[in-house]
Amino acid sequence: MNTHSQPRSAFLDAKATAALLPWTALADEVETLLRQMQSSSNVSVPPRIVMPTAPGNCLFCMPATDGQVVMTKLISFTPGNAQAGRPTIQGDIVVFDAATGERQLILDGPTITARRTAAVSLLAARKLAAQPDGPLLIIGAGVQGSAHLQAFTQGLGTQEVWIHSRSHSSAQNLLTQAQAMGLRAQITDDLALAARHCPLIVTCTPAQAVVLHEAPRPDAFVCAVGAFTPQMVELAPELCWRFLQQGQIVVDTKDAEHEAGDLLQAGIDVTALPNLASVMQQNWARATGPVLFKSCGWGGWDLAATRLALRQHQSAQVA
Structure with a gap:
């Protein structure tokens, strides 16, 4: 057995991890990865392992490589933690060099996920939304609500945001954040009114019940990220069918075929839907009708974030 000690790798906390992942650069890196997959067989993203632990809880293991960088994300998902004031997602991403096997970096898992x-979502909105710079409605004011607020503001130039949350304190916190960013922001309990006003809608709730029943605008772009298992749901079945019949549904990856709870519970054939990679391959024209983007998550997105973080970290070390 080789007993040589492994070089010490940097262990970055949430703040340090976030600093390596500017929003526009990260969306660009996701697009680069998708385009690279068209011409290279080096990218490998095995199906993620989801292991139930305690009732309602699970452990995710998500490996991926592009032939140079190897990473795996190991995180726990504990929905009940939200009521106790603890993080619902905890864990790390470990980064290795493919050639040497050396561990290069340890990143904060929840930060990468968020x-x-x-x-x-930002990339999908850039490619698919009819009005990518329009007012934004965020349903769910937790970690993902905050992340989407930042991403859409910096990446799309969002200037107005409406916020809906079952938690008044969470809504108030997100409102304060939006106002500190210089946005016109308000909390709303009238989702019907908000949906009529906002062409951009993001649903990022715990996905335990339907929260959005309508998106009446012909230029609506709904990004649904909360439901990532067959049992979870945020969107009413009739709303999903309306998008299918009157507009377009795009899923993030083929894995949505067995993970997109909103669509599966609506009885929609997810296997027939285009995914974000096909949007890139076909260079779709910007939508003229309503679009639903269903996001379930994928190890490839973590790989893209890891590649960017590693480059940024190595550049900083050289400087």
């Missing part, structure tokens, strides 16, 4: 999810 930022890559919002960056994928």
